Amino acid sequence: MRIAVFGSDGQLGTDFVATVKQGGQDCVPLTIEDVDLTNAPRVEDLLRKLRPDVVVNCAALHDVGQCEEKPALATAVNRDAVGMLSRLCGEMDAKLLTISTDYVFDGTKIEGYTEDDSPNPINQYGVSKLAGERLALANNPKTFVVRTQSLYGVSQLRGKKTNFVDLVLKLSKERDELKVDQCRMAPTGTACLAENLYQLLCSDRYGLYHMSCQGATTWYEFARKIVDLIGAKIRVTPVPNDFFPKNFRRPENTYLINQGLAHAGLDFMPSWEESLRHYLTARGVLA
Ligand SMILES: NC(=O)c1ccc[n+]([C@@H]2O[C@H](COP(=O)([O-])OP(=O)(O)OC[C@H]3O[C@@H](n4cnc5c(N)ncnc54)[C@H](OP(=O)(O)O)[C@@H]3O)[C@@H](O)[C@H]2O)c1
Structure with missing residues (x-):
C-alpha cells in the first residue's frame, strides 16, 4: 500500500510516518518544501505521478491566532486544500484520511462531545477546519475525517x-x-494517535471519528500531573480561562468522546495519563 503523507514533518506527521514505516508500507513523506498544499496544480501533478493508494493529510494552519489574522490563508490550507485532496482521491479511487479538531465545537458542553453533536465553531481556525471536513466527506466516499x-x-x-x-x-x-488555565480537554500524545490512525485507515470504516486519549482533564490538572511525575518543585496555580489574552475566542470545554471508534470496535486509545507517561519515558525524563 503506497501512503502519501502531507505535513510529514509536523508533530503528528513525524509519528505517523514512523508508524507507517514500521508497518512495512510504502510511505511517501511530503513537507511544505516538497509541495505547498495551496499550490493546487503542483499537488495534482505530484499525486497523479505518485498514484498513492492512501493520502493522509496531517498538514494544517493550526496556529489559532494566525488563522484569525490571516483568514484567507486558513481557508486556503484548512478548507480548499482538503477539498482538492479529497476530489483528487475520489478521482484516483484512493482513500483519504484527514485530521480535524475539537475547535469545530463552541465548548459549551461540559460533559464532552461525540460525533453526533452539532459543530458551532467560534473562531476562524474552527470555521476553516469544519469546512474542510465537509468537503472531504462530500468529495470522496473513501474518506476518514478524524477530530x-x-x-x-x-x-x-x-x-x-x-x-x-x-x-x-x-x-x-x-x-x-x-499559572495555567482550566479549559477542559483530553491531552493526546501523537505516538498513540498515529498508531490508532494507522489501524483505522487499514479498515474500510469510512466516515467521521473522534480520536483522543481517554478521560477529560484541564490544562491546570495536566500541568500538575507533569510536575508531580517529574518531581519538580514548581508551584502550579489555576487561573481563569481568559487570564492570558488572545486574539480569538477559545472554546472552553472540548473533551472529545471516541463514540464512533467504540461502535466500530476500534477504540484502542490509552488514558491521557498513560499517554503522558509514555511520552516522558520516550523523552528520557522518566525511567
Ligand atoms: N496541535 C494540536 O494541539 C492539534 C489539536 C487538534 C487538531 N490538530 C490537527 O492535527 C493535525 C496535525 O497537527 P500538528 O500538531 O502535527 O501540527 P504541526 O506540527 O504544525 O504540523 C502541521 C504541518 O503542516 C505543514 N503545513 C502547513 N501549511 C502547509 C501548506 N500550505 N502546505 C504543506 N504543508 C503545510 C506544516 O509545515 P510548516 O511548519 O513548515 O509550516 C507542518 O509540517 C492538523 O490537522 C491540526 O489541525 C492539532
Whole structure:
C-alpha cells in the first residue's frame, strides 16, 4: 500500500510516518518544501505521478491566532486544500484520511462531545477546519475525517513551537510558579494517535471519528500531573480561562468522546495519563 503523507514533518506527521514505516508500507513523506498544499496544480501533478493508494493529510494552519489574522490563508490550507485532496482521491479511487479538531465545537458542553453533536465553531481556525471536513466527506466516499485535540509529540523539527509538556518541563527548571488555565480537554500524545490512525485507515470504516486519549482533564490538572511525575518543585496555580489574552475566542470545554471508534470496535486509545507517561519515558525524563 503506497501512503502519501502531507505535513510529514509536523508533530503528528513525524509519528505517523514512523508508524507507517514500521508497518512495512510504502510511505511517501511530503513537507511544505516538497509541495505547498495551496499550490493546487503542483499537488495534482505530484499525486497523479505518485498514484498513492492512501493520502493522509496531517498538514494544517493550526496556529489559532494566525488563522484569525490571516483568514484567507486558513481557508486556503484548512478548507480548499482538503477539498482538492479529497476530489483528487475520489478521482484516483484512493482513500483519504484527514485530521480535524475539537475547535469545530463552541465548548459549551461540559460533559464532552461525540460525533453526533452539532459543530458551532467560534473562531476562524474552527470555521476553516469544519469546512474542510465537509468537503472531504462530500468529495470522496473513501474518506476518514478524524477530530483530535491538544496534541504533543516528540517532533521538534526546524525550530517549531514547543509543545505544552516540553514547555512545562522547561519552565519547571526556570521558575517558581506556573499559572495555567482550566479549559477542559483530553491531552493526546501523537505516538498513540498515529498508531490508532494507522489501524483505522487499514479498515474500510469510512466516515467521521473522534480520536483522543481517554478521560477529560484541564490544562491546570495536566500541568500538575507533569510536575508531580517529574518531581519538580514548581508551584502550579489555576487561573481563569481568559487570564492570558488572545486574539480569538477559545472554546472552553472540548473533551472529545471516541463514540464512533467504540461502535466500530476500534477504540484502542490509552488514558491521557498513560499517554503522558509514555511520552516522558520516550523523552528520557522518566525511567
Ligand atoms: N496541535 C494540536 O494541539 C492539534 C489539536 C487538534 C487538531 N490538530 C490537527 O492535527 C493535525 C496535525 O497537527 P500538528 O500538531 O502535527 O501540527 P504541526 O506540527 O504544525 O504540523 C502541521 C504541518 O503542516 C505543514 N503545513 C502547513 N501549511 C502547509 C501548506 N500550505 N502546505 C504543506 N504543508 C503545510 C506544516 O509545515 P510548516 O511548519 O513548515 O509550516 C507542518 O509540517 C492538523 O490537522 C491540526 O489541525 C492539532
